[in-house]
Amino acid sequence: MQLKGHVMTAMMFLIVGCQNTETMMMKPIPNEVQMVHNISSYNTYFDKEASTEFIMNLVFNHKKEVAIKQEEISIELLPKTDIVEMTAFRIKANPPQKELEQKALSVDFTSKKAGRHIFTQIAVKINGDKKIYPLGDVTVDVKEGPFSGATVYTGGAGIFPTQTPLLFELVNSQPYPIVFKGILSDNPLIRYKPSDIKVEDMSLPDKGITIKPKESVKIHLDWQVQFPENQIVNMEARPIVVTENKGVSEYATVPNMVYRNDFK
Numbered sequence: 001m002q003l004k005g006h007v008m009t010a011m012m013f014l015i016v017g018c019q020n021t022e023t024m025m026m027k028p029i030p031n032e033v034q035m036v037h038n039i040s041s042y043n044t045y046f047d048k049e050a051s052t053e054f055i056m057n058l059v060f061n062h063k064k065e066v067a068i069k070q071e072e073i074s075i076e077l078l079p080k081t082d083i084v085e086m087t088a089f090r091i092k093a094n095p096p097q098k099e100l101e102q103k104a105l106s107v108d109f110t111s112k113k114a115g116r117h118i119f120t121q122i123a124v125k126i127n128g129d130k131k132i133y134p135l136g137d138v139t140v141d142v143k144e145g146p147f148s149g150a151t152v153y154t155g156g157a158g159i160f161p162t163q164t165p166l167l168f169e170l171v172n173s174q175p176y177p178i179v180f181k182g183i184l185s186d187n188p189l190i191r192y193k194p195s196d197i198k199v200e201d202m203s204l205p206d207k208g209i210t211i212k213p214k215e216s217v218k219i220h221l222d223w224q225v226q227f228p229e230n231q232i233v234n235m236e237a238r239p240i241v242v243t244e245n246k247g248v249s250e251y252a253t254v255p256n257m258v259y260r261n262d263f264k
Helices: none
Strands: 013-016 025-028 033-035 038-046 053-063 073-078 084-097 100-111 115-126 129-144 150-154 158-160 166-172 178-184 197-199 209-211 216-221 234-238 240-245 248-253 257-260
Touching: 033 129, 038 053, 038 100, 038 240, 038 248, 053 084, 053 129, 053 234, 073 084, 073 100, 073 129, 150 240, 150 248, 166 178, 178 197, 178 216, 209 216
Parallel strands: 038 129, 038 234, 158 257
Antiparallel strands: 013 025, 033 053, 053 100, 073 115, 084 100, 115 129, 150 166, 166 216, 178 209, 178 240, 197 216, 234 257, 240 248
16 A cells, blocks of 8 residues: 655755754755655554554655655654654655655555554655654544454555545455444544435444354445645545444554646
8 A cells, every 4th residue: 555645845844853852953854755644544453462554655755856865864753752653664666745755655554552643744864864844734643453364355456536435345254243433533634424324225223233153345435535625735644443242442544645636
């Protein structure tokens, strides 16, 4: 899965100091890298028996004369948090944006504990030169609970320039029945009501729907994707499926959906 954005043309600033503890000093920095503005949400879960992994898909533009080589770069998302941990990142070339080169930045995370956090900046160090850029609002929400044993087969994840429904098949891989209760996604620009979730073309009942062992159901969510007017933005949603077993909420991951309007 991959990326989206808002080209920042105003001068960006380097922020020096420790978060919430030291006085922040700012000085202008060259506009070498322009992060595409993010309004994204990543829902995941943490089980005491095992953490879960997810990928964050970002994108940035840069001047052609600025060499971007992954082996010469390190990154860090800010403010820091202990609910998730970055484990790796990858940079891949995208089609250029007019006079600028564009790169996809995929960042691997693993959950560490339950909690909610919003990343707003990214620190980029190139050959020892560290700069901090605006990132937008990137929300991570980690629920505490076990893996449900449900398997999700996507019906079309990817990067889309226009509204596209969330489609997947849900298979109960457990030897006992589970109750499908809904889909959890927190992106403020991707909206839906519980009644918008269709199970085999029928609205999901308030009490959920029981899925027998080895049974599969098709899920269709025609959510409303609201692109901001006159703004390039990267909107990513990484939902989770909520099921219930003996009154306990359990979770399974859904592939990321990315909406970005700079390549229509």
